[in-house]
Amino acid sequence: MDTIIHWLKEVINYFSYPSWSFSMFAICFISALFIRRIWTRQGLVLFLLAVTLGGWAALKDENFNTTLLKPDNAPIFLMVYGFGICLFVAMMQAHNNDRRMEQKLPPAEKETSDQKTWVWPDLVYIELLCMILCTVGLVVWSLTVRAPLEEPANPGNTPNPSKAPWYFLGLQELLVYFDPWCAGVVMPSIIVIGLMAIPYIDVNPKGNGYYCFKDRRLAILTFMTGFFIMWNFLIPIGTVLRGPGWNFFGPFEKWTPHKVVALTNVNLSEYVWVRWLYPMGNWLHLNWMSGGLPVTDNTLSLHNLWQVFKKEFLGIGFLVFWFLYLPGAMARGWLRGFYEKLGFGRYSVAIFLFLTMALVPLKMYGRWLANLKYIVDTPWIKF
Amino acid sequence: MAEPTTTDSAGSKVREEAIARLKAQGAWNTTMDRRRFFSTAAAGWALFAAAFGGLASVFGAFMAPRVDFGKAQTFRAGSPDKFQPNSVSEEFKISEKVWIVREAEKIVAISTVCTHLGCTPNWMGDEKKFKCPCHGSGFYGPRPGVEAGVNFEGPAPRPLERYKISLTADGQLLVDKGQKFQEEKGEWSNPESFVAA
Numbered sequence: 001m002d003t004i005i006h007w008l009k010e011v012i013n014y015f016s017y018p019s020w021s022f023s024m025f026a027i028c029f030i031s032a033l034f035i036r037r038i039w040t041r042q043g044l045v046l047f048l049l050a051v052t053l054g055g056w057a058a059l060k061d062e063n064f065n066t067t068l069l070k071p072d073n074a075p076i077f078l079m080v081y082g083f084g085i086c087l088f089v090a091m092m093q094a095h096n097n098d099r100r101m102e103q104k105l106p107p108a109e110k111e112t113s114d115q116k117t118w119v120w121p122d123l124v125y126i127e128l129l130c131m132i133l134c135t136v137g138l139v140v141w142s143l144t145v146r147a148p149l150e151e152p153a154n155p156g157n158t159p160n161p162s163k164a165p166w167y168f169l170g171l172q173e174l175l176v177y178f179d180p181w182c183a184g185v186v187m188p189s190i191i192v193i194g195l196m197a198i199p200y201i202d203v204n205p206k207g208n209g210y211y212c213f214k215d216r217r218l219a220i221l222t223f224m225t226g227f228f229i230m231w232n233f234l235i236p237i238g239t240v241l242r243g244p245g246w247n248f249f250g251p252f253e254k255w256t257p258h259k260v261v262a263l264t265n266v267n268l269s270e271y272v273w274v275r276w277l278y279p280m281g282n283w284l285h286l287n288w289m290s291g292g293l294p295v296t297d298n299t300l301s302l303h304n305l306w307q308v309f310k311k312e313f314l315g316i317g318f319l320v321f322w323f324l325y326l327p328g329a330m331a332r333g334w335l336r337g338f339y340e341k342l343g344f345g346r347y348s349v350a351i352f353l354f355l356t357m358a359l360v361p362l363k364m365y366g367r368w369l370a371n372l373k374y375i376v377d378t379p380w381i382k383f
Numbered sequence: 384m385a386e387p388t389t390t391d392s393a394g395s396k397v398r399e400e401a402i403a404r405l406k407a408q409g410a411w412n413t414t415m416d417r418r419r420f421f422s423t424a425a426a427g428w429a430l431f432a433a434a435f436g437g438l439a440s441v442f443g444a445f446m447a448p449r450v451d452f453g454k455a456q457t458f459r460a461g462s463p464d465k466f467q468p469n470s471v472s473e474e475f476k477i478s479e480k481v482w483i484v485r486e487a488e489k490i491v492a493i494s495t496v497c498t499h500l501g502c503t504p505n506w507m508g509d510e511k512k513f514k515c516p517c518h519g520s521g522f523y524g525p526r527p528g529v530e531a532g533v534n535f536e537g538p539a540p541r542p543l544e545r546y547k548i549s550l551t552a553d554g555q556l557l558v559d560k561g562q563k564f565q566e567e568k569g570e571w572s573n574p575e576s577f578v579a580a
Binding site for chain 1 (some may be wrong): 388403430477480495499500502503504505507509510514515516517518519521534535536537538540567568
């Protein structure tokens with residue numbers, strides 16, 4: 001029995017490395033959205049039961065126990081259960097309405113929306129109750145759980161690992177893969193502006209006032225990918241799987257600051273000029289090819305700009321392809337209907353936001369699988 | 384001459400009726416004469432100027448910050464002989480935020496501020512690297528073939544910075560944190576950035 005459990009833990013540790021766990025979570029989550037039979041009351045109970053039992057059984061492990069039961073992690077429990085319940089309630093109604101519409105019935109909301117109810121007292125009483133319950137909950141929590149305070153801050157000694165508040169762990173995870181300016185300023189701004197732009201981009205009248213999945217697949221899948229897979233899954237990753245030295249640790253692995261992982265970063269330009277073109281140039285006896293990485297400095301002279309461009313041609317070419325070629329190709333291809341409905345302006349904004357979002361996991365995979373540091377590395381802008 | 388449109392005459396009629404109603408109630412006040420208008424306006428503007436002046440003076444106070452410039456930017460690190468070849472000294476990590484690193488041929492003073500987002504990396508003696516606990520940036524320690532402080536893993540965009548280091552007349556190391564040397568600017572070859580050992 002012990003060997004089986006030990007073996008099981010090793011397997012889970014192995015597959016928790018994000019290139020595995022992220023992929024598996026994304027694939028399972030997205031395909032699960034399509035399976036109607038999951039989104040029922042029984043499904044909700046089973047989901048909560050599985051999470052609770054699985055987590056409870058795993059707490060028997062000393063390492064997992066110390067990681068998970070840190071007082072900072074209480075909101076993570078709330079998040080997992082809260083999001084689970086909200087997701088189930090929404091998807092349950094969405095699939096229910098899809099079925100009703102297949103049977104040529106109006107959505108379930110139509111039946112209640114014909115009977116109007118008063119804001120006062122019907123709605124306001126519910127809100128008041130929620131407010132009181134939340135306050136009571138917070139008071140009890142703050143009385144019973146001690147604040148996880150540590151010794152006074154010392155600039156000469158950063159705690160290892162040093163973690164952001166739980167709701168920022170997704171951002172902290174992004175900071176590992178991108179330049180601080182990019183992950184700390186540009187991407188959060190794009191996220192906020194993009195969320196604000198949704199009502200102006202979305203012209204699909206279906207789903208106004210009622211839940212549905214079938215008529216809004218692209219919108220729901222995009223949102224779920226951004227919110228659940230990329231934002232919310234990265235929070236537990238940052239909580240449970242990131243240990244000392246910000247290395248990846250399996251949930252049952254001991255957090256030791258001396259874990260050695262071969263992580264030496266390589267820029268795309270180094271792959272191109274050093275690993276690919278250099279041996280090829282030697283073989284073909286072409287001097288311009290085997291010259292290694294073009295030498296650059298941080299002046300703005302024409303020569304240096306040309307050298308930077310030469311060094312980064314593949315990365316720049318990739319970004320041009322991604323942001324200038326792909327939108328047009330998609331508008332002519334599988335997003336043709338989408339393009340015609342939205343028009344040029346709306347489509348451009350929507351596809352820019354979509355492709356930017358898609359670029360984030362792409363670069364993360366680059367880091368996980370090939371230690372990719374920067375796609376484009378100029379002295380001024382690093383991406 | 385164009386006739387006034389019906390809307391206009393209807394509008395002015397409504398307005399006159401409203402004024403008449405207000406006059407009947409005693410609420411239509413036309414008693415403000417020119418003198419009273421100017422004195423009220425002057426008082427109003429004086430108040431506004433006073434408030435704005437107060438705000439401006441508070442803002443102006445920020446122009447001369449009451450700064451505590453703290454202790455001197457230079458410190459003596461002792462004799463070069465006490466640092467072993469290829470070693471990292473953490474003696475001044477907490478007090479001065481500087482690692483004194485002796486490479487094979489030179490002694491350098493390395494800043495303990497991570498070039499990613501400013502946490503303090505840890506010196507991992509066994510792995511011979513500086514590893515930052517915040518986002519996992521790694522920097523080489525002194526080892527053959529590489530310069531100490533060069534970033535090689537994690538998100539840090541550039542190597543750790545070095546401070547000016549020199550020998551005093553009595554043969555002690557003197558570190559000046561007022562002047563820093565960055566590798567990406569080609570400043571590490573500057574003779575002020577190291578002391579030959």
